[in-house]
Amino acid sequence: MLQPQLQDHPNSSLIRPQREITEGDQCHGKHPQEHPPRSSPFLPRDPQTNPIAWPAATICAILLLIMILGGLIVLIVYLIYRPHSPLFDLNGATLNAASLDMGYLLNVDVSLLSNFTNPNKKVNIDFSHMYLGLYFENSLISTQYLEPFSAAKGETMFANIHMITSQVKLSMEETVLFRNQIANNQVMFTVKGVFRARSKLGGLFKYSYWLRGYCGIIVSSPPTGVLRERKCRTKH
Numbered sequence: 001m002l003q004p005q006l007q008d009h010p011n012s013s014l015i016r017p018q019r020e021i022t023e024g025d026q027c028h029g030k031h032p033q034e035h036p037p038r039s040s041p042f043l044p045r046d047p048q049t050n051p052i053a054w055p056a057a058t059i060c061a062i063l064l065l066i067m068i069l070g071g072l073i074v075l076i077v078y079l080i081y082r083p084h085s086p087l088f089d090l091n092g093a094t095l096n097a098a099s100l101d102m103g104y105l106l107n108v109d110v111s112l113l114s115n116f117t118n119p120n121k122k123v124n125i126d127f128s129h130m131y132l133g134l135y136f137e138n139s140l141i142s143t144q145y146l147e148p149f150s151a152a153k154g155e156t157m158f159a160n161i162h163m164i165t166s167q168v169k170l171s172m173e174e175t176v177l178f179r180n181q182i183a184n185n186q187v188m189f190t191v192k193g194v195f196r197a198r199s200k201l202g203g204l205f206k207y208s209y210w211l212r213g214y215c216g217i218i219v220s221s222p223p224t225g226v227l228r229e230r231k232c233r234t235k236h
Helices: 023-027 053-081 172-183
Strands: 087-101 105-117 125-136 139-146 149-151 156-169 187-201 205-219 225-235
Touching (some): 105 139, 105 149, 105 187, 139 156, 149 156, 172 187
Antiparallel strands (some): 087 105, 087 225, 125 139, 125 149, 187 205
């Protein structure tokens, strides 16, 4: 009896016979269809430490430590000396002469007694770059430069200042106000000062800063224009 022959399947090349599993394969845990896993580009790789990272981290740690120690030293020095800002004030003011040329050009002769007080008990203060300005309302009518000096602990330094104004033009409103103040025997001026102060803490640290002094004064009319009222403040 004739047996039918198997015809070649068109996809027979894709069909592979499976190998029979032997007892030896089972003992060794082998399976004919198991394959070792392949590495995928999408899987994370083991991180690698940059050789520059450790030295950079060490330098940052050292700098941070230096900053902390420096801050502690400054804080300790500040707590030991407790520095305070100096004070600017006016002890006296005299309006020696005042007049208006052509009805609006101001001429003024003013003498001031200023003082600079160092309130610190452990710190000396050096004063420099000191300028004072005399104002009538919003007009600067005179300026004066003061020579540098030093104030010891708890010391007050006095300075005589002579300010002369020659034909400073005033506005119409300022002219009318000045005439009224002269007639009422109460003339108002403003003294503004700018100066630089420097403190030495323990001989190692130097602390420099700018200060602004402000004084509003009221004097009587000349020739005996004495100080009647003042209000001063100092800003750091």
